[in-house]
Amino acid sequence: MLHTLIVGGGLIGTATAWRLAQRGHRVTVVAGDRSRAASQVAAGMLAPVTESTFTETPLMALNLASLERWDAFATELAEAGGRDPGLHRHPTVSVAATPDDAARLRDLARWLADQGQDCRPLTSRELRTTEPLLGPAVRSGLLVERDWSCDNRRLWLALQAAAERAGVRTVAGSVTAVEHDGDRVTGVRTDGGELLPADRVVLASGAWAGGHELPFELPVRPVKGQILRLAAGDLPRLSTTVRAFSQGFEVYLVPRSDGEVVVGATVEELGFDERVTAGGVYELLRDARRVVPVSAEYELTECRVGWRPGTPDNAPVLGPSPLEGLELAVGMHRNGVLLTPLVAELVARSVAGDGLDPLARPFTLARFAG
Numbered sequence: 001m002l003h004t005l006i007v008g009g010g011l012i013g014t015a016t017a018w019r020l021a022q023r024g025h026r027v028t029v030v031a032g033d034r035s036r037a038a039s040q041v042a043a044g045m046l047a048p049v050t051e052s053t054f055t056e057t058p059l060m061a062l063n064l065a066s067l068e069r070w071d072a073f074a075t076e077l078a079e080a081g082g083r084d085p086g087l088h089r090h091p092t093v094s095v096a097a098t099p100d101d102a103a104r105l106r107d108l109a110r111w112l113a114d115q116g117q118d119c120r121p122l123t124s125r126e127l128r129t130t131e132p133l134l135g136p137a138v139r140s141g142l143l144v145e146r147d148w149s150c151d152n153r154r155l156w157l158a159l160q161a162a163a164e165r166a167g168v169r170t171v172a173g174s175v176t177a178v179e180h181d182g183d184r185v186t187g188v189r190t191d192g193g194e195l196l197p198a199d200r201v202v203l204a205s206g207a208w209a210g211g212h213e214l215p216f217e218l219p220v221r222p223v224k225g226q227i228l229r230l231a232a233g234d235l236p237r238l239s240t241t242v243r244a245f246s247q248g249f250e251v252y253l254v255p256r257s258d259g260e261v262v263v264g265a266t267v268e269e270l271g272f273d274e275r276v277t278a279g280g281v282y283e284l285l286r287d288a289r290r291v292v293p294v295s296a297e298y299e300l301t302e303c304r305v306g307w308r309p310g311t312p313d314n315a316p317v318l319g320p321s322p323l324e325g326l327e328l329a330v331g332m333h334r335n336g337v338l339l340t341p342l343v344a345e346l347v348a349r350s351v352a353g354d355g356l357d358p359l360a361r362p363f364t365l366a367r368f369a370g
């Protein structure tokens with residue numbers, strides 16, 4: 001039986017471990033520090049349409065392919081893990097607060113229409129019927145029915161349960177070195193000094209992936225995001241995810257089924273800076289209130305920092321590496337929750353020797369060569 005070792009127990013490492021165990025591999029996850037994982041802080045939008053930008057057409061195709069898998073994935077996972085993976089099938093409205101913001105939204109709508117994406121412009125009245133909590137500043141918007149969301153914390157617990165039931169072994173601690181005999185990976189060494197031999201190693205270490213000592217360069221960097229959690233309590237609750245252009249800034253509010261609302265997020269190139277700043281929190285709350293005024297009455301329950309695993313083209317790095325037996329599942333950047341079902345499937349397939357799926361081919365490390 002092949003022994004596969006996974007470096008990193010975030011959403012990507014855990015989902016890949018589960019898929020490999022289902023394929024009959026012996027799987028060990030060296031989990032790292034789960035409290036610092038992006039998978040813990042993320043907002044959980046499954047938003048291939050509203051998250052897309054003009055320069056990221058190949059990534060959009062990958063994101064859409066993952067969204068297509070979500071329904072079946074959530075159903076299978078709920079059964080396998082015995083826990084609700086937190087999928088919410090409510091739509092997203094993308095809205096604008098000022099005439100300049102509205103112009104930006106129109107550009108986005110035109111581009112999405114060019115890409116054949118389903119988004120419907122809404123009148124002011126239609127917007128309020130769809131999301132009654134929008135404030136008076138909001139005049140225009142787009143409805144995207146299939147941009148859903150998922151409570152990533154529930155998802156992660158469900159994946160951990162499914163992986164455990166499938167026989168995945170999880171060990172605490174971190175990997176300090178990927179061991180190899182020149183061309184081929186042989187295992188990993190942990191911070192406890194232990195040498196864990198393996199036939200295959202999957203790197204799923206999120207924003208930390210660029211820091212391993214490897215015989216090749218892996219261009220992954222941390223992109224800091226500050227993010228807040230509010231509790232609606234007895235106050236009126238959002239029924240859709242709201243994404244807004246607001247006086248040149250961007251903010252989103254993602255509702256959970258228990259009345260929690262996730263408000264995010266800053267985008268900062270500051271390495272592993274851990275600070276929650278007054279300015280970051282102020283701007284998020286200011287923009288959230290402009291778009292959804294009642295949010296100012298909600299209880300502020302959490303302010304966190306997380307690090308997106310960024311790459312030069314904002315797309316993941318998947319599949320084989322120059323070191324035989326070392327497979328890559330890194331660089332999910334802003335879309336790691338959305339990409340969890342698809343990336344786990346693609347990477348498990350590659351690790352198992354079934355070759356690289358055509359969907360993954362544009363996203364290998366080779367694209368950065370030279």
Ligand SMILES: Cc1cc2nc3c(=O)[nH]c(=O)nc-3n(C[C@H](O)[C@H](O)[C@H](O)COP(=O)(O)OP(=O)(O)OC[C@H]3O[C@@H](n4cnc5c(N)ncnc54)[C@H](O)[C@@H]3O)c2cc1C
Nearest residue numbers: 008010032033038039044045175206225306335336337338
């Ligand atoms: C503020 C914010 C909001 C986001 N919102 C969304 C969203 O709405 N939708 C979406 O799809 N995505 C979102 N993302 C992105 C998403 O969170 C990430 O892409 C995804 O969680 C990456 O998962 P991962 O498993 O690759 O990395 P992580 O979740 O970061 O997990 C990596 C794990 O590897 C461990 N590790 C690191 N080094 C080692 C080592 N040497 N040995 C062992 N373990 C190690 C770490 O401790 C960590 O636990 C957001 C991210 C942030 C920061």
